[in-house]
Amino acid sequence: MLEKKHILVGVTGGIAAYKIPLLVRELKKEGADVRVVMTGAAKEFVTPLTLSTLSGHEVVTGMFPSSAEGNGSGTWHIEMSRWADMMIIAPATANLVARLAHGEADDAVTTLALAASCPIVVSPSMDVDMWNHSLTQTNVRILRETGYVVLPPEEGELASGLKGPGRMPEVHTLLGAIRDVARNLHRDLQKKKLLITAGPTYEPIDPVRFIGNRSSGKMGFALAAAAAQRGAEVTLLTGSVTLPTPRHVRRIDVETSDDMYREVMKYRTGKHAIIMAAAVADFTPLKKVPKKIKKHELGNAAMTVELVPTRDILAELAPRKGNTLLVGFALETHNEIEFARRKMREKKLDLVVINNPLKPGAGFGSETNVVTILNKRGKTEKFGRMTKFDVANIILDRVVKLL
Ligand code: CTP
Numbered sequence: 271m272l273e274k275k276h277i278l279v280g281v282t283g284g285i286a287a288y289k290i291p292l293l294v295r296e297l298k299k300e301g302a303d304v305r306v307v308m309t310g311a312a313k314e315f316v317t318p319l320t321l322s323t324l325s326g327h328e329v330v331t332g333m334f335p336s337s338a339e340g341n342g343s344g345t346w347h348i349e350m351s352r353w354a355d356m357m358i359i360a361p362a363t364a365n366l367v368a369r370l371a372h373g374e375a376d377d378a379v380t381t382l383a384l385a386a387s388c389p390i391v392v393s394p395s396m397d398v399d400m401w402n403h404s405l406t407q408t409n410v411r412i413l414r415e416t417g418y419v420v421l422p423p424e425e426g427e428l429a430s431g432l433k434g435p436g437r438m439p440e441v442h443t444l445l446g447a448i449r450d451v452a453r454n455l456h457r458d459l460q461k462k463k464l465l466i467t468a469g470p471t472y473e474p475i476d477p478v479r480f481i482g483n484r485s486s487g488k489m490g491f492a493l494a495a496a497a498a499q500r501g502a503e504v505t506l507l508t509g510s511v512t513l514p515t516p517r518h519v520r521r522i523d524v525e526t527s528d529d530m531y532r533e534v535m536k537y538r539t540g541k542h543a544i545i546m547a548a549a550v551a552d553f554t555p556l557k558k559v560p561k562k563i564k565k566h567e568l569g570n571a572a573m574t575v576e577l578v579p580t581r582d583i584l585a586e587l588a589p590r591k592g593n594t595l596l597v598g599f600a601l602e603t604h605n606e607i608e609f610a611r612r613k614m615r616e617k618k619l620d621l622v623v624i625n626n627p628l629k630p631g632a633g634f635g636s637e638t639n640v641v642t643i644l645n646k647r648g649k650t651e652k653f654g655r656m657t658k659f660d661v662a663n664i665i666l667d668r669v670v671k672l673l
Pocket residue numbers: 527546547548549550551552580581582583584585597598599600601602613
């Protein structure tokens with residue numbers, strides 16, 4: 271699995287750094303080519319000499335490597351990040367997790383992580399109180415949503431004597447995670463251009479109020495993150511969500527179904543596939559009142575908002591689709607397959623991803639989804655509950671086949 275893979279190991283200043291020479295040795299035994307970068311603090315825990323001896327390469331320990339370390343040029347980080355098939359940062363201190371989550375690049379490890387487009391595994395290791403701190407948890411969430419694989423620290427006795435989650439997993443667990451990522455290292459969407467929509471649309475009633483829906487955007491963002499990891503050039507059109515932009519994804523924010531329609535039409539040309547994961551409103555208020563509607567002006571009368579259908583983006587794409595693959599989502603609470611078949615026919619879709627928000631583990635805001643995929647030959651494939659990122663890869667596997 272790891273034979274000839276280029277693996278970059280980033281080491282930061284935590285006590286668990288003592289396990290990293292063993293990790294490097296195991297990676298080498300499995301045939302990987304390993305290069306190590308360290309922060310200044312990491313050198314307090316493990317020596318560059320040990321790691322360069324085991325990896326067979328000079329270790330980069332600073333931002334300005336001499337010719338002995340790295341290649342001595344000012345663009346060493348770009349060359350090294352392009353060389354890497356994947357990167358693992360272990361142990362990742364609370365400080366490193368925070369800096370990584372905020373795009374800082376002030377040492378060799380964060381600089382490489384920011385420059386790299388390959389998958390990055392992060393193994394946080396710190397004391398239990400630091401791990402449980404809400405800021406650390408927010409930073410970990412940002413990393414996960416941006417597309418990093420963050421390994422949960424293990425529970426147990428910590429160097430401080432405290433007990434709880436915070437330990438870096440043993441080397442065999444790290445190796446397992448590295449193999450899992452390596453298994454999905456296909457860059458099978460390289461040079462492919464994808465347009466992905468995500469999130470809800472907001473339809474204004476007046477300048478203050480709107481009609482929206484519960485879509486969190488997580489499924490569309492997972493698709494964008496997974497496609498970018500597989501090498502695609504991804505444009506992500508999103509309604510109002512609170513998610514960070516996945517790595518190497520071009521994001522455009524929209525608000526209404528009209529905005530979404532306009533942007534889809536603008537960006538559709540030249541795309542190999544368009545995946546409509548957005549929950550586009552089916553109805554919008556007929557009148558957008560320019561001033562806030564005051565309740566005293568209505569007296570005690572019931573308020574009526576007249577709704578008119580929005581333009582169906584997928585249906586309008588159908589006659590112009592050319593060679594572009596169209597993937598639609600069908601959110602259904604009953605008669606799923608029958609309705610999805612109708613959607614596929616009417617909107618000339620190549621794939622329909624059916625999900626039912628009433629199923630446990632599926633639906634709005636959830637980290638997981640339960641889907642059935644319908645293809646043009648009428649075949650349905652049912653999947654159990656899995657993370658939205660895994661669902662995204664399953665959808666993309668089918669997109670790759672059809673492309
Ligand atoms: N969609 C779209 N434009 C709209 C509404 C929906 O492109 N104005 C897309 C969605 O992004 C999704 C698919 O159409 O990929 C199905 O949306 P859904 O609301 O489930 O189905 P509808 O066709 O709108 O029909 P219904 O509401 O009756 O289920």
